[in-house]
Amino acid sequence: MSQKRRAGTYLWTVMMPSLKYQKGETVMGRWPGSSLYYEVKVLGFDLKSQLYTVIYKDGTELELREQDLKSTSGFQARSRSRSRSPGRRRSRSRSPGRTTRRSSSRTAAAVAAAAITDNAASSRRETRLRDVEVTLSPLPTKTPENNGNNRHEKNEDKLKVENNTANKINESEKKVEAEPEKIQGRYNLRRRKDDGDAKSDEAKVEHPEEKEAKKAAGATFATPLDFGGKIGAYFWLLFLPAWVLFLVLHVNQEDPSLATFPPPLPPLDVFWDAQALSFIILWILFQALLYVTPVGKLSEGMPLRSGERLKYRTNGFFAIVVSAVAVAAAVHYGVDLTYIYSHFLQLATGSFLISFVLSIFLYVYSRYAAPEQLALGGNSGNVVYDFFKGHELNPRIKNFDLKFFCEMRPGLIGWCLINFAMALAEMKKQGLDAPSNSMILVNLFQLLYVVDGLWNEEAILTTMDLMHDGFGFMLAFGDLVWVPFTYTMQAYYLVSHPSPLSVPALTAIVILKLVGFYIFRKSNSEKNAFRRNPSDPKLSYLKTIPTATGKSLLVSGWWGMVRHPNYLGDLLMALAWSLPCGFSHLLPWYYMIYFIILLVHRDSRDMVECRRKYGLAWDEYCRTVRYRIIPHVY
Numbered sequence: 354m355s356q357k358r359r360a361g362t363y364l365w366t367v368m369m370p371s372l373k374y375q376k377g378e379t380v381m382g383r384w385p386g387s388s389l390y391y392e393v394k395v396l397g398f399d400l401k402s403q404l405y406t407v408i409y410k411d412g413t414e415l416e417l418r419e420q421d422l423k424s425t426s427g428f429q430a431r432s433r434s435r436s437r438s439p440g441r442r443r444s445r446s447r448s449p450g451r452t453t454r455r456s457s458s459r460t461a462a463a464v465a466a467a468a469i470t471d472n473a474a475s476s477r478r479e480t481r482l483r484d485v486e487v488t489l490s491p492l493p494t495k496t497p498e499n500n501g502n503n504r505h506e507k508n509e510d511k512l513k514v515e516n517n518t519a520n521k522i523n524e525s526e527k528k529v530e531a532e533p534e535k536i537q538g539r540y541n542l543r544r545r546k547d548d549g550d551a552k553s554d555e556a557k558v559e560h561p562e563e564k565e566a567k568k569a570a571g572a573t574f575a576t577p578l579d580f581g582g583k584i585g586a587y588f589w590l591l592f593l594p595a596w597v598l599f600l601v602l603h604v605n606q607e608d609p610s611l612a613t614f615p616p617p618l619p620p621l622d623v624f625w626d627a628q629a630l631s632f633i634i635l636w637i638l639f640q641a642l643l644y645v646t647p648v649g650k651l652s653e654g655m656p657l658r659s660g661e662r663l664k665y666r667t668n669g670f671f672a673i674v675v676s677a678v679a680v681a682a683a684v685h686y687g688v689d690l691t692y693i694y695s696h697f698l699q700l701a702t703g704s705f706l707i708s709f710v711l712s713i714f715l716y717v718y719s720r721y722a723a724p725e726q727l728a729l730g731g732n733s734g735n736v737v738y739d740f741f742k743g744h745e746l747n748p749r750i751k752n753f754d755l756k757f758f759c760e761m762r763p764g765l766i767g768w769c770l771i772n773f774a775m776a777l778a779e780m781k782k783q784g785l786d787a788p789s790n791s792m793i794l795v796n797l798f799q800l801l802y803v804v805d806g807l808w809n810e811e812a813i814l815t816t817m818d819l820m821h822d823g824f825g826f827m828l829a830f831g832d833l834v835w836v837p838f839t840y841t842m843q844a845y846y847l848v849s850h851p852s853p854l855s856v857p858a859l860t861a862i863v864i865l866k867l868v869g870f871y872i873f874r875k876s877n878s879e880k881n882a883f884r885r886n887p888s889d890p891k892l893s894y895l896k897t898i899p900t901a902t903g904k905s906l907l908v909s910g911w912w913g914m915v916r917h918p919n920y921l922g923d924l925l926m927a928l929a930w931s932l933p934c935g936f937s938h939l940l941p942w943y944y945m946i947y948f949i950i951l952l953v954h955r956d957s958r959d960m961v962e963c964r965r966k967y968g969l970a971w972d973e974y975c976r977t978v979r980y981r982i983i984p985h986v987y
């Protein structure tokens with residue numbers, strides 16, 4: 354290591370004289386996605402990428418090209434002369450440009466954070482941007498059709514692409530200036546390192562060989578551990594399957610109350626049913642077939658750390674429609690779907706086995722992935738933790754995206770199938786001609802939730818799971834076991850525990866569901882539309898906060914109300930799913946309780962991640978939008 358470190362220093366002493374800016378020098382660095390310059394200190398220069406690592410006064414570290422740096426003296430002289438120009442004088446006092454000139458010593462992020470701007474102001478900014486003779490060089494966006502094919506070659510490809518971008522600066526200059534937000538994520542920026550040695554100047558100077566060695570060792574940056582860290586991972590690996598087992602056995606009892614806790618454990622051979630396992634496999638294969646059917650849109654995911662954007666076949670709505678037709682045909686030809694009710698435990702066991710085997714495969718597969726393909730949150734180096742949390746971000750076999758498929762298809766559509774089977778089982782068991790009102794509500798509400806998710810499948814690409822979480826046991830189990838076999842608890846409960854509803858109660862529950870759904874859908878769509886095209890004229894009324902990454906944060910509209918309006922809508926919907934089951938038992942309220950815990954934890958995970966990504970701009974957002982999920986309460 355020390356030899357490598359020496360190699361890095363050599364790079365500085367020998368190479369630096371030919372470089373424009375020296376290590377330790379204070380210069381002006383362009384703020385990504387804008388025309389603003391702030392004082393930065395040069396920490397290092399990477400020969401291979403030809404990028405300077407700089408640190409802003411607030412500690413934000415970025416990699417900038419030489420064109421994005423200016424010497425302090427030259428900058429001040431030009432700045433003064435420009436400030437006399439009429440165009441500059443027109444700039445508004447709240448504009449970032451003006452703030453810069455007034456106080457260049459203010460920290461970059463603080464200034465950016467203070468600059469809550471109208472989205473519409475971006476067009477006004479365009480005029481000012483043309484005054485500044487600087488361009489950022491956007492990385493060409495790759496949209497690989499076949500991402501998982503040559504896992505390592507792909508990264509070499511990427512390096513070539515990055516090195517070529519210098520030639521394209523002028524070509525794309527006008528577009529870049531006109532759309533400072535749209536190009537977000539495509540600059541070659543490196544996130545602020547949180548690995549402890551970020552303060553060491555020398556550590557920033559890396560010899561290319563050192564980089565290669567790191568690559569080979571698979572050493573990339575990782576975020577702090579969550580879910581209780583390494584010990585927590587052992588706990589969750591045991592607890593989650595045990596909890597599903599408990600729920601499935603408990604709901605099957607005549608009296609699923611706390612008085613009958615714990616439910617008796619059946620003999621081991623009851624768990625295993627080869628036929629149930631083969632049905633699960635068939636279902637997954639059927640869904641996989643629908644997923645690869647070239648029907649529907651190919652949507653682009655968010656830019657990855659490498660700058661690439663993966664493509665996803667978002668034909669979820671098509672998949673659920675075809676599945677519904679297939680199920681209706683099966684029922685028509687005499688298939689007894691109440692098998693799902695009577696073999697619930699065996700089906701859950703089969704799904705668990707598949708999710709476990711899949712998780713092992715995912716972990717082994719991830720060992721062959723390039724460091725850039727690993728999830729920051731699942732790259733601790735601890736096998737058990739990484740197995741649980743998910744080592745690789747987007748494991749793919751050719752075009753087949755395993756995480757996206759598992760999250761959106763077999764479990765989610767399976768949830769609706771199981772609910773439908775429960776309605777049939779209720780009719781059979783209670784001797785009814787039609788399902789009860791409560792069962793109909795639960796079925797329709799959850800069907801609406803799933804269909805909406807599939808209709809807006811593209812919006813999933815901007816969620817935490819798709820963007821940040823690796824694909825490992827947690828999500829594989831969550832998608833294939835947790836969702837279909839625990840989210841169906843209310844329907845399962847109603848099969849043997851009728852809960853009649855009065856018309857006013859029914860009406861109130863329907864209204865609650867619709868209000869929740871409205872908040873959920875509108876807020877998710879707003880964020881998704883903004884992340885996809887921040888300069889969308891339809892969103893021009895929204896106020897935003899710029900951040901060091903070039904991305905902005907919405908600070909008005911739904912995302913100005915609370916920090917997670919989508920969670921609020923989701924929780925209201927969850928309440929509407931439990932209410933039809935009445936208050937006789939805690940079991941149908943399980944989802945509501947679990948969901949509060951899940952979303953509160955998710956919110957805190959997201960807070961940590963966004964704080965890490967956006968620094969002071971995130972703090973500013975939190976100061977402006979004070980409540981997390983429920984306005985004035987939490």
Ligand SMILES: NC(=O)C1=CN([C@@H]2O[C@H](COP(=O)(O)OP(=O)(O)OC[C@H]3O[C@@H](n4cnc5c(N)ncnc54)[C@H](OP(=O)(O)O)[C@@H]3O)[C@@H](O)[C@H]2O)C=CC1
Pocket residue numbers: 815816817818820873877880883884904905906907908912916917919920923951955959962963974
């Ligand atoms: N039924 C279920 O079991 C579950 C349902 N859900 C639902 O799925 C949906 C997605 O949830 P989840 O992925 O947790 O969270 P979000 O969809 O809310 O995604 C969080 C991300 O949004 C971006 N963001 C946060 N604040 C802002 C802002 N002010 N302006 C712009 N972007 C912002 C950040 O990413 P960046 O800035 O990098 O774009 C952040 O990391 C939710 O509706 C949730 O209720 C979630 C979990 C389980």
Ligand SMILES: CC(C)CCC[C@@H](C)[C@H]1CC=C2C3=C(CC[C@@]21C)[C@@]1(C)CC[C@H](O)C[C@@H]1CC3
Pocket residue numbers: 593760761765802803805806807813816818827828830831832835836
């Ligand atoms: C087993 C763990 C304790 C928790 C596993 C969590 C997963 C079940 C959920 C994580 C995020 C999810 C999302 C959805 C389903 C549940 C999981 C997979 C949706 C697909 C549900 C439909 C919505 O429209 C979008 C959701 C995105 C997040």
